[in-house]
Amino acid sequence: DVKVTQSSRYLVKRTGEKVFLECVQDMDHENMFWYRQDPGLGLRLIYFSYDVKMKEKGDIPEGYSVSREKKERFSLILESASTNQTSMYLCASSQIRGEKLFFGSGTQLSVL
Amino acid sequence: GENVEQHPSTLSVQEGDSAVIKCTYSDSASNYFPWYKQELGKGPQLIIDIRSNVGEKKDQRIAVTLNKTAKHFSLHITETQPEDSAVYFCAANNGNAGNMLTFGGGTRLMVKP
Numbered sequence: 001d002v003k004v005t006q007s008s009r010y011l012v013k014r015t016g017e018k019v020f021l022e023c024v025q026d027m028d029h030e031n032m033f034w035y036r037q038d039p040g041l042g043l044r045l046i047y048f049s050y051d052v053k054m055k056e057k058g059d060i061p062e063g064y065s066v067s068r069e070k071k072e073r074f075s076l077i078l079e080s081a082s083t084n085q086t087s088m089y090l091c092a093s094s095q096i097r098g099e100k101l102f103f104g105s106g107t108q109l110s111v112l
Numbered sequence: 113g114e115n116v117e118q119h120p121s122t123l124s125v126q127e128g129d130s131a132v133i134k135c136t137y138s139d140s141a142s143n144y145f146p147w148y149k150q151e152l153g154k155g156p157q158l159i160i161d162i163r164s165n166v167g168e169k170k171d172q173r174i175a176v177t178l179n180k181t182a183k184h185f186s187l188h189i190t191e192t193q194p195e196d197s198a199v200y201f202c203a204a205n206n207g208n209a210g211n212m213l214t215f216g217g218g219t220r221l222m223v224k225p
Contacts, residue, residue, distance in 0.1 A: 004155070035215075039218075040121065040217050040218070042116075042118070042201055042215035042216050042217045042218050043156070043201065043215040044215075045212055045213070056210065058212065059113070059214075090155055092155075097210065097211045098144065098205045098206075098211035098212050098213050099144060099146070099211075100146075100158055100161070101146075101148075101156075101158065101213070102158075103148075103156045103157065104155050105153065105154055106154075
């Protein structure tokens with residue numbers, strides 16, 4: 001069974017902390033994505049990567065960075081967490097960019 | 113960039129009834145329109161998708177229709193069952209910017225037994 005695995009289901013951090021969200025996929029997909037999900041706003045793209053060490057900004061990259069050192073792993077980094085980054089974070093992967101995305105179960109991040 | 117609007121935000125139907133969720137998009141270059149279902153505690157899962165060269169697509173109890181002229185597409189679920197209860201998201205690709213998906217705001221569907 002194909003899988004996208006996010007390291008934490010729930011995470012609580014303090015304002016100003018550096019936060020790492022990890023995502024691993026086992027489908028050998030080229031493309032990986034980080035989305036943020038907020039009620040009524042749907043899913044908004046933060047960053048995506050179409051190859052190892054490659055990254056592109058999505059619609060809301062401010063306050064975030066990413067790292068893709070290996071094909072199967074894509075990390076989202078909050079350099080200095082703020083309360084407005086409290087949200088559900090979803091990682092996804094796909095073989096074709098923008099099509100047939102496979103999502104992880106999400107990480108609910110609370111920044112206090 | 114692309115803008116996708118989805119209605120209604122919540123929908124309650126009786127088991128066995130039909131449910132319809134509608135989306136509009138703004139980018140005339142969009143040519144791929146998927147629908148995702150998100151069950152409680154899980155990530156979204158692709159349930160059906162349609163390309164702009166097709167007006168309708170069916171898969172058992174679900175169907176999607178596309179009107180390119182009006183820039184809207186809809187998800188139809190017939191003979192709804194309690195397990196259809198979930199949040200549904202429509203999306204459209206951005207044909208001129210890397211083929212990224214823009215998602216609608218989501219519809220919470222509740223099917224009452």
